[in-house]
Amino acid sequence: MRLARAALGALVCVLVLAGCSNLGGTGDKGYITGAGVPVEVAAQDRGKPLELTGEDLEGNPVDVAEMRGKPVVVNVWWSECPPCRVEQPDLNEAAAELGDQATFLGLNIRDSSAAKGLAFARNLDVTYPSIYSPDGSALLSFAGTLNPRSIPSTVVLDAEGRVAASVQGRIPTTQTLLSLVEKAAE
Numbered sequence: 001m002r003l004a005r006a007a008l009g010a011l012v013c014v015l016v017l018a019g020c021s022n023l024g025g026t027g028d029k030g031y032i033t034g035a036g037v038p039v040e041v042a043a044q045d046r047g048k049p050l051e052l053t054g055e056d057l058e059g060n061p062v063d064v065a066e067m068r069g070k071p072v073v074v075n076v077w078w079s080e081c082p083p084c085r086v087e088q089p090d091l092n093e094a095a096a097e098l099g100d101q102a103t104f105l106g107l108n109i110r111d112s113s114a115a116k117g118l119a120f121a122r123n124l125d126v127t128y129p130s131i132y133s134p135d136g137s138a139l140l141s142f143a144g145t146l147n148p149r150s151i152p153s154t155v156v157l158d159a160e161g162r163v164a165a166s167v168q169g170r171i172p173t174t175q176t177l178l179s180l181v182e183k184a185a186e
Contacts, residue, residue, distance in 0.1 A: 034150040034169025038180055041164055049161030052107075052141040054131035057114045057121065062131050064105065064161060071102040071164070071184040072157040073177065076139070076146065077130070078110040079120035084152045087170040088124040091154075094177045095128060102181050106130025107138055109151070142166075158184045 052064040052074070064072060075091055077084040095104045108117040108130040117132060131138055139148045142163075146153045150168040154177065158164040164184035171177050 034147070034153065034167070036167055036169035036172050038165055038167050038172070038176060040180070040183065041162075043158070043164075043186075046158065046160075046162035046164060050141055050155075050157055050163060052131070052138060054133055054138055056129040057108060057117045057132050058129075059114075060129070062105070062129060064157070067103045067105070068159060068161045070100075070159050071181045072161070073102055073104045073181060074107055074155045074157065075104070076107045076109060076151060076153040076155075077120075078108065078151050079116045080110075081151050083170045085120075085124065087152055088126065090171055090174040090177065092125055092127070093174045094181070097174070097178060098181060101185070104128040108132050108134075109136040109139065110134060156180045156184045 049068070050064060052062075054062055056062050064074070073091075073094070077088075091104065095102075105128060106121075106126065108114075108120075111117045111120075111132070111134055113134075114132050117130060120126070121130065133139070136148060139146060142148075142153075142155060145155060145163050145166050147168055152170055154167045154171055155163055156165040156177075165180040167176075167180075
């Protein structure tokens with residue numbers, strides 16, 4: 001009887017604590033959706049330039065260091081992530097509006113094949129490359145900035161390659177992203 005009460009008590013505690021999180025859930029998909037709140041980093045507080053290399057979805061080498069000289073927007077996504085599909089038109093719009101004032105780069109994590117990522121890019125008219133990192137190891141470059149389970153996420157790097165802003169979760173609006181890039185360019 002005591003064992004049954006203890007088990008019931010533990011179950012109640014787990015259920016109560018599960019409702020205390022402000023993180024959006026995604027069932028059994030193994031990722032969380034962030035709140036989409038922009039976090040800016042003052043220029044004097046930005047760390048060292050980010051190092052991120054890999055291969056894109058077509059097997060071509062990508063090195064963020066080669067993109068320095070203007071802001072870089074890095075968007076973390078996965079083809080089976082509903083918020084990623086919802087935010088992609090905003091990213092496309094921002095990339096088109098900014099033109100050559102900023103570089104956009106995707107970071108495709110968790111897809112079992114590059115073909116899935118290429119289908120996502122084709123179906124949603126993504127015009128910029130994405131590093132393919134199915135094991136998520138490319139996220140190590142963002143340690144201290146991003147929760148590795150928060151998909152989608154977006155990081156804006158300044159012209160020197162330092163983290164200037166981040167959004168864990170879907171970007172709120174195209175204008176929000178444009179403003180973050182503008183501030184990073186200052």
